[in-house]
Amino acid sequence: MKKRLKVSIPSLRERERYIAFEIISEGEIRYEELEKSIWNTMLTFLGEHGLSKTSIWILKKLYNEKNKVGVIKCNHKALIQVLSCLGLISRIGEVRVVFKILKISGTIKGLNIK
């Protein structure tokens, strides 16, 4: 029995957007805190139903705690909602933050982040 689902054909696949962001803050931001903050803000602002439509995912492997640069994946229709929610995050834990959007692309390769 197969362990993974069969990859869907391109016409059925959801179109994705990858948002590269940089966090401007005074202190360090751990991935766990960042993830919690983004999910909670989106859940409050969009609700469970609204959040389900965004297909949001924060890419753990691409988050650099040193530079505070990370990538969020969402579907192309929910880009507006996700960007608005990032603007609504003013604190992560006790640290005041501002999100700077570096680039938005359809592929991770297109983001050109190192």
Add this chain to the structure above:
Amino acid sequence: MAFYDFHVHSAFSEGESSLEELASMAKKLGYKGICFTAYPLSKTEESFLKNEIERVKKEFGIEIFLGFEARNLKELRALAKRRREFDVLLVRGGDLRLNRAACETPEVDILTHPEFQRQDSGLDYVGIKFASKNKVAIEINFREVLFSSGKNRSLIIKNMAENVRIAKKYKAPIIICSGGISHWELRDPRCLISFGCMLGLELKEAKDAISKVPEEIIKLIKERRSENWIMPGVKVVR
């Protein structure tokens, strides 16, 4: 595309951050210019602020404008009389009479948060018609949404969307500002554009609200600085 934030409070008004901190953050976020908003000051404080703005402008290399925000009718009349001495005239919305007076005054550039601390949107279609005629931009203040929650936030968003809907119908200018009182309250232009889209603006309209509308105001500022300018709509043609 050049982005501008025309409603930022510094330590000279009710803000917490210095001019340097605000200018530095605005530059990091990719703004081409910002407007430091203050409440009417004494002559000495005003000239000191103007000198500070000139210094910060040279240091950070971004456009900085000086704006005064009128909090009542008396301040509005006084500021309108000496319109040539500063760049941007804003009116703090919230009061129905003041909202209407701001829309009817051609000297005013921006009516800030007309729905401030109100149950309704603060503007009717007649007021917005005047705003369209006098080119008074209706502000969407992001800070109001940022620091509210639950029922209050949803009411604010509903009122903002109502203003946007009527302003679009009568082609009144809409401007999106962070309204921050600290440099931590400035927001990325793309976040503000997205928020504008959520309120019912088309993508182009939302982009214009942060770039073209401020540019129009800057054009008026430059016109006003010229010797030929007398009052809105009147200038010497040689």
